[in-house]
Amino acid sequence: MQRWTCSLLLAAVVFLSWPNSSPAPIIFRPGEGWSYESLSGGGGWRRANAKDQLAVSRDAFAAEDWKIAFKAARRTVADWPLSDHAAEAQLLLAQSYEKRGDDKKAFAEYQILLQLYPQNIDFEYVQARQFAIATRYLDGQRFKLWGRIPFYKSMKKAAAMFQDIVSSGPFSSVAPKAQMNIGQAWVNEAGGFQFSESEKHKNYRLAVLAFEKAADRYHDRPDIAASGLFAAGSAYQQQSLDAEYDQGVTLKAIDAFSDFIALYPNDERVPKAREKIKTMKVEQALGNMKIAGYYEKLGKLAGAKNYYNEVKELAPGTENAAIALQKIDELQRQIDAEKVSSSQP
Numbered sequence: 001m002q003r004w005t006c007s008l009l010l011a012a013v014v015f016l017s018w019p020n021s022s023p024a025p026i027i028f029r030p031g032e033g034w035s036y037e038s039l040s041g042g043g044g045w046r047r048a049n050a051k052d053q054l055a056v057s058r059d060a061f062a063a064e065d066w067k068i069a070f071k072a073a074r075r076t077v078a079d080w081p082l083s084d085h086a087a088e089a090q091l092l093l094a095q096s097y098e099k100r101g102d103d104k105k106a107f108a109e110y111q112i113l114l115q116l117y118p119q120n121i122d123f124e125y126v127q128a129r130q131f132a133i134a135t136r137y138l139d140g141q142r143f144k145l146w147g148r149i150p151f152y153k154s155m156k157k158a159a160a161m162f163q164d165i166v167s168s169g170p171f172s173s174v175a176p177k178a179q180m181n182i183g184q185a186w187v188n189e190a191g192g193f194q195f196s197e198s199e200k201h202k203n204y205r206l207a208v209l210a211f212e213k214a215a216d217r218y219h220d221r222p223d224i225a226a227s228g229l230f231a232a233g234s235a236y237q238q239q240s241l242d243a244e245y246d247q248g249v250t251l252k253a254i255d256a257f258s259d260f261i262a263l264y265p266n267d268e269r270v271p272k273a274r275e276k277i278k279t280m281k282v283e284q285a286l287g288n289m290k291i292a293g294y295y296e297k298l299g300k301l302a303g304a305k306n307y308y309n310e311v312k313e314l315a316p317g318t319e320n321a322a323i324a325l326q327k328i329d330e331l332q333r334q335i336d337a338e339k340v341s342s343s344q345p
Contacts, residue, residue: 045072050080050089057092061099070096087113087120094129102147103133107161114168124173127165131174134161138185155189159206176214176224180231183210187235190242204239208232226264230273233257237276240283247287250280285315285324292327301338305331 045060045068047053057072069092076089094109110130113121137143137158142150162185165178183206190203215228233256240249257273264270292307308331311324 046075047072050076050083050085053080054085054089054092057089057096061092061096064099066096066099070100087117090117091121091126094126098129098133102144103136103141104143105147107133107164111164111168123169127169127172127174130161130165131178134158134165134178134181137161138181138188155185155192159185159189159210170217176218176221179210179214179217180224180227183207183214183228183231183235186210187238190239200242201239204235204242207235211235222264226260226267226269229256229260229263230267230269233260233273233276237280240280247284250284250287254280281314282318282320285311285318285320288314289320289324292324296327296331301331301335305335 045056047056053072053076057069057076060066060068060072073089073092073096076083077086077093080086090109090113094106094113097103097106097109107130110126110133114123114126137153138155140153142153143157145151159182162178162182165172166175166182169175186203186207190200190207211228211232213228215225215232218224218228233253236249236253236256240246240253254277257277260267260273261270288307288310292304292311295301295304295307305328308324308327312321312328315321
């Protein structure tokens with residue numbers, strides 16, 4: 001016991017003998033987190049007023065010391081939110097998050113900047129940074145777990161980011177493309193893993209709505225409006241191909257491509273739109289062939305003939321059209337024979 005007490009006293013004497021060489025303590029402050037700071041207090045990066053604190057962040061950012069730039073900017077915003085320096089500090093905070101690789105938080109801080117200080121910033125620059133971040137996620141960048149570990153992709157979250165851009169500045173330089181990218185994100189989501197066909201169809205519908213909104217809202221931008229109509233048609237077509245044939249969706253796709261051709265006849269994608277319409281009409285013809293065969297089996301000859309006529313009109317010159325013409329002749333002979341038989345006493 002005595003030996004243990006002596007050892008403890010010796011350790012205490014050593015510790016108290018060298019106070020100036022002891023390591024800096026770990027300090028926790030709400031809103032700032034943990035940090036190493038000198039015993040004299042304040043830390044090497046902490047300042048007494050907003051102007052000086054911002055200067056620390058600005059200098060650290062220029063020196064590419066993202067951690068100090070981040071901490072100093074965050075403290076400026078937290079302690080002096082109404083100062084003339086808060087807007088620049090908020091910008092540095094967002095930029096620091098981006099430089100540190102935390103795009104999700106960077107986007108959120110840029111959004112706060114737009115909401116709180118819209119008159120004190122370069123609005124177009126901030127939206128351009130948000131657009132760059134959202135595009136990285138659209139291109140497949142993974143969202144991080146705890147802000148550090150790349151974990152999962154989410155087109156739904158990417159779409160929400162582009163929606164924030166459009167909502168904040170619907171007529172900014174990046175807004176039209178952001179509106180188109182909302183649709184593209186939903187198309188990507190629909191093409192990925194889904195829990196049900198209804199969810200997949202919902203995502204395609206959201207894609208179409210986004211593309212149609214782009215065409216309508218930016219009608220004075222022919223490049224965007226034309227792309228919106230073409231993309232809406234493509235989304236409808238993809239929806240019809242990804243599930244059991246849906247004649248209603250195919251008709252909507254054909255209508256969208258027809259509007260595109262009528263409104264933008266000189267667009268280089270017109271031949272492709274015509275080819276897509278032709279392909280879908282062949283699909284329609286196949287659907288009508290099945291319905292005609294069903295009516296024929298039920299003995300409803302007039303109804304079957306009408307559907308075979310649709311096949312002939314939708315896909316002229318094809319093998320299905322030739323079969324339909326043959327069927328029409330056969331059915332007409334049967335119909336005429338039935339009339340003669342029913343008219344005889």
